[in-house]
Every structure is written in structure tokens, then in C-alpha cells.
Amino acid sequence: MSxxxxxxxxxxxxxxxxxxxxxxxxxxxxxxxxxxxxFVSSEGATPGEKFSQTMAAMRQLLIGPIxxxxxxxxxxxxxxxxxxxxxxxxxxLATCVMFSANQFNLGAEGGIMLGAFVTSMVAIYVPLxxxxxxxxxxxxxxxxxxxxxxxxxxxxxxxxxxEMVNSLMLNYVVLYLLNYLLNTHLADKSKGQIQSFSFQEQxxxxxxxxxxxxxxxxxxxxxIFVVLTALFMYxxxxxxxxxxxxxxxxxxxxxxMNVAAIIVLSQVLGGLLAGMGGGIExxxxxxxxxxxxxxGYGWTGITVAIxxxxxxxFVPLAALFMAYLNKGCLLMSTYxxxxxQLIDILQAVIFVFFAAEQFLAGYRQKLVVKxxxxxxxxxxxxxxxxxxxx
Numbered sequence: 258m259s260x261x262x263x264x265x266x267x268x269x270x271x272x273x274x275x276x277x278x279x280x281x282x283x284x285x286x287x288x289x290x291x292x293x294x295x296f297v298s299s300e301g302a303t304p305g306e307k308f309s310q311t312m313a314a315m316r317q318l319l320i321g322p323i324x325x326x327x328x329x330x331x332x333x334x335x336x337x338x339x340x341x342x343x344x345x346x347x348x349x350l351a352t353c354v355m356f357s358a359n360q361f362n363l364g365a366e367g368g369i370m371l372g373a374f375v376t377s378m379v380a381i382y383v384p385l386x387x388x389x390x391x392x393x394x395x396x397x398x399x400x401x402x403x404x405x406x407x408x409x410x411x412x413x414x415x416x417x418x419x420e421m422v423n424s425l426m427l428n429y430v431v432l433y434l435l436n437y438l439l440n441t442h443l444a445d446k447s448k449g450q451i452q453s454f455s456f457q458e459q460x461x462x463x464x465x466x467x468x469x470x471x472x473x474x475x476x477x478x479x480x481i482f483v484v485l486t487a488l489f490m491y492x493x494x495x496x497x498x499x500x501x502x503x504x505x506x507x508x509x510x511x512x513x514m515n516v517a518a519i520i521v522l523s524q525v526l527g528g529l530l531a532g533m534g535g536g537i538e539x540x541x542x543x544x545x546x547x548x549x550x551x552x553g554y555g556w557t558g559i560t561v562a563i564x565x566x567x568x569x570x571f572v573p574l575a576a577l578f579m580a581y582l583n584k585g586c587l588l589m590s591t592y593x594x595x596x597x598q599l600i601d602i603l604q605a606v607i608f609v610f611f612a613a614e615q616f617l618a619g620y621r622q623k624l625v626v627k628x629x630x631x632x633x634x635x636x637x638x639x640x641x642x643x644x645x646x647x
Contacts, residue, residue: 276566279617283610284578287603291318294602295595314593318585321592334584336470341580342573343541344369346479347534348558349565349572350486351527357490357567358523359503360413361421364406365531366555367428370548371405372398372532373539374435377453377546378443380460387459394460395536402532403525405431410524414517420524432551445545452547462541473541479573482530486569499523503567531555560604579604 292315299310322338325331348365355362376398385393409423445454462473490496498519501509510516534554539546557579564575583600590597 275617279610280564282617283607286610287606288315288318290606291315291599291603294599295589298595300594310593314589314595317588317592318582321588322581322584333468333470336466336468336472338577338580338584339476340471340473340542341583342576343473343475343479344534344538344552344554345557345561345579346483346572346576347530347537348554349561349576350482350569351530351534352555352558352562353565353567353569353572354486354490354499354530355523355527356562357503358499358520359506360410360520360523360527362406362409362424362524362527363421363555363559364409364424364427364524365527365558366551366553367424367431368402368405368528368531369535369538369554370428370435370551371431372402372535373548373552374398374439374535374546375401375532376536377456377539380456380540381454381546384457385459390457390460391462391540394540395533398536399529399532402528402535404528406524406528407521410521413524414520428551428555436549439546439549448545450547451549452545455545456540456543460540461544462537471542473537475537475541478537479534482533483569483573486530490569495519495522531558557604560608563608 292311295314296307296311299307299314322334323330348369351365351368352362355365376394379394379397380390383390383393405427406424408427409418409420412418412423413420439453440451443453444451462475464470465472465474465476490500498509498514499522501512501514502516502519502523506516509519538554539548561572561575561579564578565571582603586595586597586600586603589595589599
């Protein structure tokens, strides 16, 4: 093995170690903050009672999604956690692609809503046979979001307009436009709530496990797109171009890359993934379209992308963690009276520590020094074996 390859492997190993330690530290701090907040807000009269209530709540948070109170495994809860991963895997992938190009597009939130809406309209009004209908509906929904993402992408590529501001405002344009359409022209007036007409039966995505949970074949589709996205980002020249622009846009431009086209490509691909996630979610979990507010999957997708280090291969693990926390917080709210909004606090704390560049910077420096010392020792030993050092 050459010295260059050895150095590259050591660098990757060091970066992976640091990412794991940093992620674990951020999660641990978030859990400690959660325990402290639960302790302070609990209704116990004495510190002992508060501590007991805090431990009961933390038990629901940490192991409640897997085990029942009698210690048996709760298969339905596990399936619910896996089902909750589906939309945030797609928004996490979408955010990874866009953030890898240093494009801080926040449109996955509105994108997944638009994808769900367009997919729903196709599932209601377009007469197609089974299998063909859900595929066509999801692809059309994804294409609609890809077209939507052209707005911030082209404005950024051609005029230098901030994609973050554009996409953030675009989320609310989508929200109010879809609510207007649903309330005035597309609602099923025979229902007691604002919703569309029911989907055609052949448009539904079937369950993966028939145990009363919401786990559908969408979970398998999500994992397939994790693999496809990772291969695209790390095994194609387009993915290389996206990552190179994210690392150094000026260098990419001077090396002959079409920076404007790659900026547009990254955001459109992110839109396609977000829209696909919305379509799969709505056809797997609902029988009619009824979203009246932004679903929150896009914001969670940002946290997932940050936890994954913008690496699509790590998105399922980050999505599993966030879905598990969501389920744990719901159980705390149900059985221990803890507000379910605690998940927002946990996400915020994790986000803060991952965004802080100096968090554990000293530990990273120690890793670099230790790795360099080991490389020097290995180089000296190799040279001595060859007789270059007496």
C-alpha cells in the first residue's frame, strides 16, 4: 500500500471516529437536557418524587418504543418507528444532496407537502390499473416538486439570489395555495373535516407487515433510494461535481465545471426526492389528502442530514434515531404527562451542537496529532526494514 493511500485511509478513519464521538456527545447532552427539563417540570412534591417521575419518563423515552411495561417486545411499536422513518429518510436524502453542494435550500418541507398533494390528485382522478397507478402518481408528484425547486435554483444560479430565503418563503406559498385549492374546489363536502375525495383503492401502497401498524412497502422503497442516492453521490461524475462545488465552488469553476448547471441539478434532485417521499407517505398512511399545515418532515430532514454528515449512507441511522425519539416522546406524553413538544427541544439541542464548529475541536486536534505520530512511527519502521535508517 502506498503512503498516499495509507494517509487517506487514516484520514477517513479519523474523521469517522470524530463524527461518531461528536454525534454521541450531542445526543447525550440532549438527553441530559431532556431529563433536567422533565425533573424541573414534574409535579412531584419532593425531589425524590420528581426523580422517580423523571426516571419513569426517561424509561418511556429510551426503551418504551421497544419494550412493554412487562418487559415483552412490542412489535407494533417497532413497526411504527420504522414507518415514521419513511418520509424523513426522503427529506434527509433531499437535504443531503442540496447541502452537499453548499445549497442551503429549505424547501423540502413545502416539497413533501406538494408531492403528497399532487400524488393524491392523481390517485383520485386518474383512472389507471393497479401497480401502474401508485407508481405514476408518485413520479408525477416528484416531478412537480422538482419543477418547484427550479425557482430557487435558477434564481441562485443566474442572479445569485439566496436559495435559503427563496425556499423558505416558497414553503408558505405552497401551504396557502394548497389549502385554498382544497378548501374551495377539491374538498369532499360530505365529510366532517376538510379533506379530498378518497383515493382509488388500487393506488394504495400495501402494508409490509399486517399487524395494524403503518409500515408499508414504502420502507423498502426508501432503503432502495438510500442506496441509489449514495451511489449517485459517490460513484458518478455528477455526484462528484455536486460535492466538489460544496467543498470549493471557485476551484470547481476554474477547473471547468458548469457550476450553474450543477447548482440547479442539486436542488432539482432534492426536490424529486422530497416529492417522492410525500407521495409514498400519503399513499401508504392515508385514504384521502387532508394536510392543512406543513407536516414538519422537512425540518426533521434537516436534522437527519446534519446527523448523517450529509452522507446518504448514514441517513437511515439518523432517521431511525429521530423516529425513535418521536415515538418515545409520544409515549412520555401518553403515560407520564410530559409534553410531546419535548422532541423539538431535543432536535434543537442536537442541531446546536452539530452546527457549533468548535464543539469537541480539541478532541479532533488530539486525533490528528495521534494519527500523525502513528503514521510517522510506521514510516520510520518501514524505512528501517528497508535498511534506509541505520
